[in-house]
Amino acid sequence: QGEKFTVYGNQIILSAGAVASPQLLMLSGIGPADQLTSLGIDVVKDNPGVGANLRDHPxxxxxxxxxxxxxxxxxxxxxxxxxxxxxxxxxxxxxxxxxxxxxxxxxxxxxxxxxxxxxxxxxxxxxxxxxxxxxxxQLAESVGHLRLVSSDINEQPELNFNYxxxxxxxxxxxxxxxxxxxxxxxxxxxxxxxxxxxxxxxxxxxxxxxxxxxxxxATTGQHISGTCKMGPDSDELAVVNQFGDVRGTTNLKVIDASIMPDCIRANTNATTMMIAERMIDLI
Ligand SMILES: Cc1cc2nc3c(=O)[nH]c(=O)nc-3n(C[C@H](O)[C@H](O)[C@H](O)COP(=O)(O)OP(=O)(O)OC[C@H]3O[C@@H](n4cnc5c(N)ncnc54)[C@H](O)[C@@H]3O)c2cc1C
Known part of the structure; x- marks a missing residue:
């Protein structure tokens, strides 16, 4: 309880879900530089896409x-x-x-x-x-965003669904x-x-x-996704590539519903599991 320790690994896989994965990336210095700097977090990699593409089924x-x-x-x-x-x-x-x-x-x-x-x-x-x-x-045009409100992990980020x-x-x-x-x-x-x-x-x-x-x-359909979206290098809001690797970092992947580029036209659980199966095959 309350103990702090460091874990090392050759390959780190973040699977904390579409709210906590972008939160943890940002707390670790990967995210929109202006947002991180304003909270006193050292920027490791400026990536405006982290938290930017909040999707759901309103x-x-x-x-x-x-x-x-x-x-x-x-x-x-x-x-x-x-x-x-x-x-x-x-x-x-x-x-x-x-x-x-x-x-x-x-x-x-x-x-x-x-x-x-x-x-x-x-x-x-x-x-x-x-x-x-x-x-x-099932496929909204409106896009929301998730923002850190604090550098304290216990403070929930702000979700603006923009439905x-x-x-x-x-x-x-x-x-x-x-x-x-x-x-x-x-x-x-x-x-x-x-x-x-x-x-x-x-x-x-x-x-x-x-x-x-x-x-x-209108309220949440409980299918939050897209906050660390997958995409090509040409997309400045893409957070991970097709292997789940976080752009601009090494040996760090995100694998969960946050990497969906958009909310799929179905409930999200089975697809999240299939994304994980596929990503693991590719390691
Ligand atoms: C109320 C509700 C009902 C739903 N009903 C359905 C349904 O009927 N059908 C369907 O297909 N989908 C449903 N969904 C959606 C589905 O549950 C999600 O899309 C799916 O679970 C996403 O998987 P994930 O791995 O991205 O995230 P999650 O399943 O949320 O897994 C993330 C895990 O990371 C853990 N975690 C977070 N932060 C930390 C941390 N700092 N340290 C350690 N662990 C951490 C969390 O505790 C959690 O166990 C529902 C969602 C909700 C909220």
Whole structure:
């Protein structure tokens, strides 16, 4: 506990994930020189790409209460069906996903809204407040960034996801949310669905209001990636090459979700494992 020691190796492989890998590189002096210098960290290698390419699958949900008599079993699988499709006018195949969740629970924002309208609720994973359809942007145009706020490893870096910051992303988000609501309120679900809790009819009344709602409600799809991205030397934001070697260093690799150049159009776990398998084959 609290002991400090030095470990030597011929080949160092950093696999701390898309938040901690860029943080550890920066704490070790590899990252954007201006950021490191401002925190008193000696620059070993100036690389503006470390932390610069924060990617994710932003997600937001339409939420309904259920009709009396509709039983919601806390032990049953909650998300078993998803619809993948290509947004209108998009050239990116399968860039959208709708996930159907049969057991929605309150998060803090929903809790706040329900308490404003004095509806009863319980923020508990075994107490449903309804059902939801989540809209997830599978290949966003918007890019965020991760920045160190301190040279202390125990201080979490700042994550600015910058979700829905381009018109194309907003267009796809609006269409996705409207599709989710049309599906949820179609005859197919009329035996289940009672009243929509979010977004409200006012939120949906025009594009501007819906954009505002999206910007307040889009959150992480838990697929953080891209913060030490792989790329050719010609890309000044590339952090590692095709072997995972950190540019401008020797015997140092990063192998985890942070090296994805963009967030893949699927959940990220299996691909991260396959990246690791492939990289190890190449050593
Ligand atoms: C809540 C949640 C749900 C998810 N659900 C799914 C899903 O259903 N399907 C799917 O495909 N993906 C899912 N993901 C995404 C998936 O888990 C990640 O993409 C994947 O784990 C990334 O692997 P990684 O090796 O990059 O990072 P991680 O799995 O995060 O591994 C990094 C490891 O490094 C360790 N570490 C960090 N810093 C240090 C340090 N200083 N010293 C020592 N160790 C350190 C961490 O403790 C961690 O064990 C989910 C993610 C979250 C957060």
């Amino acid at each position: 997600i937001m949900s339409a939420l309904w209460t259920v009709k009396e008599g509709h039983i919601q079993d806390p032990g049953a699988p909650r998300t078993q069906v998803a619809a993948r499709y290509t947004a209108t006018g998009s050239e990116i195949r399968n860039d959208m996903k709708l996930s159907f969740n049969s057991f929605a629970i309150a998060d803090s924002r929903i809790e706040d809204r329900l308490s404003e309208s004095s509806q009863s609720h319980h923020a508990d994973i075994n107490t449903p407040i309804g059902v939801k359809i989540s809209v997830s942007l 829905y910051s381009t018109e194309f992303d907003l267009e796809r988000g609006r269409e996705g949310m409207r599709k989710a609501i049309n599906l949820g309120e179609s005859n197919h679900f009329s035996d289940i669905i009672s009243q929509r809790l979010q977004p409200t009819d006012v939120d949906l009344s025009n594009d501007h209001k819906l954009d505002d709602w999206i910007l307040r409600n």
